[in-house]
Amino acid sequence: MTVTGHSHPAQPDEPIEALVKVEELHKHYPVRSFKMFGSEDTAIRAVNGVSFEIHRGETLGLVGESGCGKSTTGRTVLRLEEPTAGHVWFEGIDLATLDNERMRLIRKRMQVVFQDSADSLNPRMSTGRTIAEPLHIFELGTDAEIKAKVADLMELVGLNPAWAKRFPHEFSGGQRQRINIARALAIDPDFIVLDEPISALDVSIQAQVVNLLADLQSRLGLTYLFIAHDLAMVRHISDRIAVMYLGRIVETADANALFEEPLHPYSQALISAVPLADPKKERTRIPIVLEGEVPSPGNMPAGCVFHPRCPQAVDVCGQEVPAFREFKPGRFVACHLVDDAGSHVIRQGP
């Protein structure tokens, strides 16, 4: 018995259908702030109207700085958090319409890998049991079959099956992340949300895990939502990238197109801030330094959420929320300063 993914990568003649489609997704957390007289209900708008599509077999990178709502987006897409508003379609099925039991069944197809940290694995469960848990939940096979499958999974992610009886604290960070990946793969999912899967790992180990993820994707035809803040790594692994700022996606583009010509001023600043591992290029890099701090998601600026810090903002930016428009095929930008031809009215930078 070997582990084989269901191999249904997109056929060339098949129309490209989005495996995951997210539309106007909102996740707000109510906050009651007590004032001298009475209390005031506000909301932390962690995710504030996010839309994107992920096609079968592709990787969508979701980038942004801490607090921008990228992880909450990932959790809400999986319905680990109930969305406040909006829709998530998985293969054309609106997840919001599913009852608990049908949602539970569809979870077989969607999995998640979290940032490796002390709490991503149950400290009291052996590796074998951890990887076997999804198989037990869905009662996929006899004990012997499950054990054989666990052995295959461990080999698939580059772990020695003899380590199945070891506990999480006996592994290094990179090995723990392989256990997380094996658990996610146990029930042959189609779609995996990778929530900062390499952020806690050492540089030399990050490359191992990224290579593993890429190999698994091509072998098993997986679709990824890759959430991270390391832009260089996101560019490497993603086919397309969505840039988030303060609960909204400000730009979506092909990975290389985004880095070569970012259209949104925030994308421009973010990309220009990434240091380059080449001293000569690094000396000539001129970062666009943003003024001020990211506002609190409980107190959103009017108009474009980025306008208070935008070096190019004009009057309209503080008044109207820019539409999230498709300027070129696959290129969505929410900015007043981008004209219909998809280029900047005012270009800035070197």
Place this chain on the structure above:
Amino acid sequence: MISHVTPQHAARSGEVILDVTGLKVSFDSPDGTVHAVNGVSFSLRAGESLGVVGESGSGKSVTMMALVALLPSPPASVDAGTAILTDGETELDLLSASRSQIRKVRGSKVGFVFQDPLSALNPTMRVGDQITESVRKHRGVSGEAAEQIAIELLGAVGIADPERRYRSFPHEFSGGMRQRVMIAIAMAGDPPIVIFDEPTTALDVTVQAQIVELVKTRLQQERGTAIVWITHDLAVVAGIADRVAVMYGGTIVESGPIDEIYENPQHPYTRGLLAAIPSADSDGTTRLASIEGSPPDLLVAPDFCPFQPRCSYAFDRCVDERPLLRGVAADHLVACHYDLDKGEPVQ
């Protein structure tokens, strides 16, 4: 700029102000002795900036903290080495200095900026008062004058409206602003050396860019402060360092001028690290070069090359004998038995 904020350092640029040789640090643990730093030697010249690159457990932070006696002892113990701090005419071995001598060194000769400013700042004290305290201690001024300098320093590290923000508490600041406060505190003593221990690791990339810019202009350019920047991120170092030391398993495996290290790395580990960084033209179809295996077990006494179990060039000498640093070019040292350029073991 006001003279209080930008005094000139005594040492001339290029003079060695810190010379560390043969530093060994170990920790007692229930599993045995952890050999955290195994014979580290490096020097720091006035006004230069040294990047110390390594992964977790490489000994990069332990090395620096040992110099100013910031390691808890026990379990830590400095087993060997000297660290000569030169300040004008006086020389002091930091590793054999008394507690009171070290206390005088901290802040006024060697400043420290940590990764987590929230735990390094006193949560119950106004940020301005924490800077003032440092100013009073190191500059011998008091009262109004010290407060005035603290406000100037707050402004110098890019905090808007410093008179008002002087009265804020650490929790009212964002991570980036707290790190600016830490830099202001380090500047208060105007030390000729400031050690940055992963100062931007917890920060977002745009904030990191601000902090790097701040350190370059305020410390390096305006004051000529020598900087040690500890990080795991080769890209950050590329922008800030003149020289780089790459650490692995408690030793420096390679050191040299920044361009030389990035263009002509001579240690398999350095090569591996640089290759593991995705470049602009790599995409999902190309594989990243990765270094297989796991970080070394520091419980084993290091009488072999620490990188040897993960090294594709390793041969029997790497197991038998620990490689020492050898020169390969001007100021470029590498600790490896294999000559990567010639493709054969070093004779």
Place this chain on the structure above:
Amino acid sequence: MTETRTVEFGDRSRGFRKFLKLILRDPAGLIGLVLVLGLLGTAVFAPQLAPHDPLEQSLGNAKALPVFSEGGSWDYPLGTDRLGRDVLSRIIFGARVSVTVGFFGAAIAVAIGLVIGLIAGFVGGKLDKALMSLVDLVLSVPYLIVVIVVAAVLGRSLFNVVMLFGVTASPLFARTTRGEVLRLREAGFVSAARATGAKLPSILVRHIFPNLVGPLLTLATFEMSAMIFYEAGLSFLGLSVPPNIPSWGNMLDSGRRSLFTGLPWLSIFPGLAIAITGLSMNLLGDWLRDILDPRIRRARG
């Protein structure tokens, strides 16, 4: 097709061997464990261990001295009290009261606290607030006054003391459980289990309970020792067991009168019993706290 393969998941009996290995390495924990087991054994086998009937009065042998004093004998190793009752036998039987109070009191506290904590932590919202207010209310009741009232109204009984201790200690366990549940339900492995379609009972059994055992067991050990101290205090004040049942507290009380009249042993021995019990439980609790956290366990080997 490869041949059928299998893996070992790590059997649970390994846990016991590991436990043995760990306790043998830590002298303080080992001493604590041995003494606590000794206490349990003493309580269970009191009739077999005691040389005399603890209630038997033998006025002819009253005020006998312990064996190591001049004039003492092995008939009464720790001497006798002023009514001629064997002190050793009374201490052995007194362990029954202490053990009953400690173990059952803690068990009741854990049971109540666990249920309240789980509900509060999982359901949250208004119910959580209501339950936590109730817990605060219980905490604010001065238990000594309640004991006096209960003793006055219902009479002195061990059952009342156990129940009262169980209820008054339960808030600690409720809070600990709730805190751990709040932490665990946000933990990555619980999210991952939910993402895999695990149902609540399975999450509780596989992920929540195993991680509650450590903190609750540790707390229970410390609470047991506290309850044994409190019970001794209540017995001393005559508010616990009826006087015909020997307990360390009421032995202290009756010995107190002889403390300065040549019979200090009557107070010292029960006092020692209380002190050793408290010490051993605290040693055990400290050790449990350390080893039950897998991360610390690794650090300690």
